[in-house]
Amino acid sequence: MANLNVAIIVKLEPDFSEGNVSYNADGTLNRAETKSILGPHSAVASNAAFYAKVRYGARIAVTTMGPPIADSALQQAQLLCDADELHLYSDRMFAGADTLATAEVLRTGISKVEGKMDIVFSGHRASDGETGQTGPQTAWKLGFTFLGNVIDYDVDVQNRTVRAKRMISLQGFYDVVEEVEAPLPVFIAIDPSYKASFNTVSQRLAFEKYRKEAKARAQDYKQYLKVFNAQQLGVDPKLVGLPGSPTIVYKVERIPKAKASRKAEVVDGASREQLAKVAAKMYEVLGGMVIK
Amino acid sequence: MMENYDVAIIGGGSAGLAALKHLSNLGKQAILLEAGKQVGTKNISGGILYSKKPKNGRTYNVEDVYGPEFLNDAPLERRITQYMLHSTSRNKVFTMNLTAAHEYQANFGYSVLLNRLNAWFARHAGESAERQGGGIVSGVHVRSLSWQGEKTLIETDELDPFEAKAVIAADGVNSEVAEMTGARAKFTPEQLYQGVKVVVKMPEEIIEQRFGIGQDEGAAHLFAGDITLNHIGGGFLYTNRDTLSVGAVYHYDSLMGRPAEPYALVNALLKNPMVAEFVKDEVAVKEEIDKNLPKEEQLRIRFAVSKLLKTRNELRDAWHSPAARKRLVEGGKYKAEEEIKARLDSVQNELASKYRTKFVTDYVELEYGAKLVPDGKRCVMKKPYFKNILFVGDAAGRGVFIGPRIEGLNVGIDDAVRAANAVARAIDRNNFAPQYMGEYYGQSIEESPYTRDMKEIDKDYLKIFLDASRDVPKDIIGQRYGMVFRLMSSGTLRGLAVGFANILGYDKLLPLIESEDTYVQVPVELAEKMGRPVQATYEPTLPTVAQRVAGLKYDDDRASHIKVLNSKSEFMKRMVTLCPTNCYSMEGGDVTLQHEACIECGTCAKETEWRHPRGEKGVVYQYG
Incomplete structure (x- = not known):
């Protein structure tokens, strides 16, 4: 019996990496031509959950709302975190959902995960929506303490508390790291800069063990997969999909290209005098930073 | 509470992994620390892996450690069935068939590429070790060893310190464990060879045609004579499944005497008409894109050509590989094998007609690498242990190199089993004292037929x-x-x-x-007087060292793992020539180091403060 229960909410997103993404002539995303993968922030959240598995032997559930093909996001997340349970919430009724309606589905889904939930992880935001609201809204609906921008955490399993470091970025100020402690359960939105570190031999060995297990499980992921429709979840139709969404996407505009504020000059590198001029210019601008 | 383990094996090469596997087979818990991000990324060998059956005494062979699965499943390249020695002089070659010497007291000898093979070893050793509560920890570099009572405190760059009752040092020819503990002095040029190798691409069935070998056979060719550029040592060429390993191994003191660039030595070999003919292949050469075309069009052409070339190379490899052909047809992508050929032809036609790609005779290098090789007969550790540390393989200076007999991997594996046996016995008695564990290991090593081979001539x-x-x-x-x-x-x-x-x-x-006589003059004379003429049909395009370095993968570390101690010494001045990746240069009267291209061979180790890079950092070999 696991003494720590963890869930992750993830999202299947377009693969924005080079060579994979494709745009229409008007600058909007060509969804048919672009592959979908587990979102990069969801991957960070999965890594954060995996830390709990390696350190505390946590039981992990990965959940997502989306079309049937979103199960591939669950599989990819399982590969990262060695999940014990995969949930896909899929129903035509959920189409057109905004963040609040999505949070309602996720909240209901998480309540169906085995065991009493201790920590729910989300990414920082989605790479296609960029709102960063689904996490906090799910936390609010669950009634869990919300910890955002978390870059590091540890759990005191005995005393049922979590200690987390949060990165606070204020425009114009230096970044501040805030350390907080909260009783479980909590909702953690993980910062993109999060990187798990395993500092002892036994942690490294556990890491390897679970990573191998994850590989085997992910190959066989359907065995861990549970698919729920609206009825099976028992959600209120008024709170999900388009009817449950107080906001809609009204219009997407291209961000106008900013005018170049820097001047560039092309220098012929073949001539020594020209190079000397460049060096002189660099010295003028950078001063003592220039290395001989 | 500090963590505590029975055995820590330092270094995940073939010897360290064999020690882990054998200890696990004996039911003992052991952990192995490897600096590379993955096992195999730091390893390079010539390389042939032997299994031996000596008349007197016994050797512990790779298949004894890994069981029958080794021959059925391990990623071995080719079983070497031909072993030839060529004496060269300009365009003349005199050939001796040494297959009988290769088969002498051998169960088998396979050509191998260590990246793949060590990954396989790691999988099997790792799984066995996990069952005993141990395992492999990679990306960890050991920084220091000290003793607290009888236990060894191990400090690394990455992890919290921990303790071990016994240590097996399998950290290679540049063993830091040996240096840190003072168990042995750094090897001197007289005790070492420097080996440089390139992996050459060649489709499977072309190799078989070229070398006159069957699907399950392989060829090894050794070279002496003028290709040595008057150094003591020689060249080698081994057939792998779908690559060739071509390299030059020279006695380090011979190189110190008259410094020659390591890559010049491998180039001399590649330029030899016989070798040039061995490595040649049909190579696609891209046509320069017209710079007057609009930028977008140039980009489009570049992508299209790269994509077509990738397809062409994949298809060509597949077409020349029975297994790949079968896989493609069974996978349903092609209805018959001829369709693969048809598709290949059409891609090549498209490249030639649409993009003016040329197909020329040349050769393709995939990877350049170098390593120091301990000359066992000159540097074997008399007492391969220190306190509770047992040294195995290259770390103990153990290898059998006698003329055409070139064995290192099997020696390391044999050592590893002997070390594991000694450690297991020590665990049972909870006695890790050198008088009990070290001496027992020393005795066992003394009984090893390989030790005998390092000391005596076998008539x-x-x-x-x-x-x-x-x-x-x-x-x-x-x-x-x-x-x-x-x-x-x-x-x-x-x-x-x-x-x-x-x-x-x-x-x-x-x-x-x-001597120069046996490695250079005699072979040259042989070739001149008795050799048959060989003609190369083309001149291979040899990459520069910069291009070779550019083809390697690195995880860069900003801080250098090497510190130059005396930038004016004669030794360091030699490094400007002898470093295989040109990391050293002269500025004013000083030798300066740029460590980024370092491939961690240790050529410069003797007069530098030389460490392996931190965990995961440094060169990442793809073939090895």
């Missing part, structure tokens, strides 16, 4: 070698050796002579056996 091996050179006119061997050869050609006299030689001392005879 039976010598006979095979002499039989192979029966056709060589005695006058070429020269007056000096004529006498020796006459003595050696009679059975009784040979026995006496070898016996006498062994009493006299192997080390005293070495300068006579391994």
Whole structure:
């Protein structure tokens, strides 16, 4: 019996990496031509959950709302975190959902995960929506303490508390790291800069063990997969999909290209005098930073 | 609470992994620390892996450690069934068939690429170790060892310190464990070879045609003579499944005497007409894109050509590989094997007609690498242990290199089993004292047939070698050796002579056996007088060292793992020439280091503060 229960909410997103993404002539995303993968922030959240598995032997559930093909996001997340349970919430009724309606589905889904939930992880935001609201809204609906921008955490399993470091970025100020402690359960939105570190031999060995297990499980992921429709979840139709969404996407505009504020000059590198001029210019601008 | 383990193995090469596997087989818990991000990324060998069956004593072979699965499943390249020695002089080659010497007391010898093979070893050793509560921890670099009572405190760059009761040092020829503990001095140029290797791409069935070998066979070719550029050592070419390993191995002191760039030595080999013909292939050369075209169009062409070339190379490899052809047809992508050829032809046509790609005769290098090789007969550790540390393989300076006999991997594996046995026995008695564990290991190592081979001339091996050179006119061997050869050609006299030689001392005879005469002059004369002419049909385009370095993968570390101690010493000045990746240069009167291109061979280790890079950092070999 696991003494720590963890869930992750993830999202299947377009693969924005080079060579994979494709745009229409008007600058909007060509969804048919672009592959979908587990979102990069969801991957960070999965890594954060995996830390709990390696350190505390946590039981992990990965959940997502989306079309049937979103199960591939669950599989990819399982590969990262060695999940014990995969949930896909899929129903035509959920189409057109905004963040609040999505949070309602996720909240209901998480309540169906085995065991009493201790920590729910989300990414920082989605790479296609960029709102960063689904996490906090799910936390609010669950009634869990919300910890955002978390870059590091540890759990005191005995005393049922979590200690987390949060990165606070204020425009114009230096970044501040805030350390907080909260009783479980909590909702953690993980910062993109999060990187798990395993500092002892036994942690490294556990890491390897679970990573191998994850590989085997992910190959066989359907065995861990549970698919729920609206009825099976028992959600209120008024709170999900388009009817449950107080906001809609009204219009997407291209961000106008900013005018170049820097001047560039092309220098012929073949001539020594020209190079000397460049060096002189660099010295003028950078001063003592220039290395001989 | 500090973590505590019975055994820590330092270094995940073939010896360290064999120690882990064998200890786990014996039911003991052991952990292995490897600096590379993954096992195999730091390893490089020539390389042939042997399994031996000596007449006297026994060796612990790779298949004894990993079981029958090794021969069924391990990623072995080719079983070497031909072993040839070529004496070269310009365009003449005299060939001796040494297959009998290769098969001498051998169960088998396979060509291998260590990246793949060590990954396989790691999987099997790792799984066995996990069952005993141990395992492999990669990306960890050991920084220091100290003792707290009888236990060793191990500090790394990455993890919290922990303790071990016994340590197996398998950290290679540049063993930091040996240096940190003072168990042995750094090896000197007299004790080492420097080896440089390139992996050459070649489709499977072309290799078989070229070398006259079957699907399950392989060829090894050794070279001596003018390709050595007058150094003591030689060249080699081994066939792998769908690549060739081509390399040059030279005695380090010979290189110190008259410094030659390591890549020049491998280039001399590649330029030899016989080798050039061995490595040649049909290579696609891209046409320069017209710079007057609009930028978008240039980009489009570049992408299209790269994509077509990738397809072409994949299809061509598949077309020349029975297994790949079968896979493609069974996978349903092609209805019949001929369709693969048709598709290949159409892609090549498209490249030629639409993008003016040319198909020329040349060769393709995939990877450049280098390593130091301990010359066992000169540097084997007399006492391969220190306190509770047992040294194995290269770390203990163990390898059998006698003329055409080149064995290192099997020696390391044999050592590893002996070390594991000693450690297991120590665990049972909870006695890790050097008098109990170290001496037992030392004794076992002393009994190893490989140790004998590092100390004595084996008259039976010598006979095979002499039989192979029966056709060589005695006058070429020269007056000096004529006498020796006459003595050696009679059975009784040979026995006496070898016996006498062994009493006299192997080390005293070495300068006579391994000289410029035997490695250079005699082969050159042989080739000139008896060789057959060989012609190259093309001139290989040899990459520069910069291009070779650019083809390697690195995880860069900003901080250098090497510190130059004396930037004006004669030794360091030699490094400007001898570093295989040109990391050293002269500025004013000082030798300066740029460590980024370092491939961690240790050539410069003797007079530098030399560490392996931190965990995961440094070179990442793809073939090895």
